[in-house]
Amino acid sequence: MKTTLYYVLIAAGIGQIFTALIYPYIRHKVFDWYNDIKQLKPLNQEIAKTYGHYIQGLNFSFGLLTILLIDPLLTPSLLSLGISLIIGSYWIGKIITQIAYYPMYNIPQTKLFKIGSYGMNGLFILFALGYIALIIHHLMQLL
DSSP states (O other), rough: OOOHHHHHHHHHHHHHHHHHHHHHHIIIIOOHHHHHHTTTTTHHHHHHHHHHHHHHHHHHHHHHHHHHHHHHSSSSHHHHHHHHHHHHHHHHHHHHHHHHOGGGGGGGGGGOOOOOOOOHHHHHHHHHHHHHHHHHHHHHEEE
């Protein structure tokens, strides 16, 4: 029998893949990132691009891992708890960073981008809450 947590995690997995796929568009169209990057020294340009790709790869990998390994991820074990802690910590850190360091007043003020910013932040919260719920699920079963 599939639980609510199962469906929340599937939605989180799909959402994480979506964020990875939409990431280049957001960098280019919303934040004009590539023009800003050109103002950095060449090494710093490459470092920024590399970390951008790391973020994109992690989002995609976390989503794919969640979807393809949903049953083992839901089965309480120290390994599934560890994976849940890593992914949950990543998204909690993303939300904290978003609030503390990324003021959203610089995004274009069109209706599409305003709705998009609320949608993306909503996804980040869904991801964090989904993995927090999974961590609690594991802790309740393992302790």
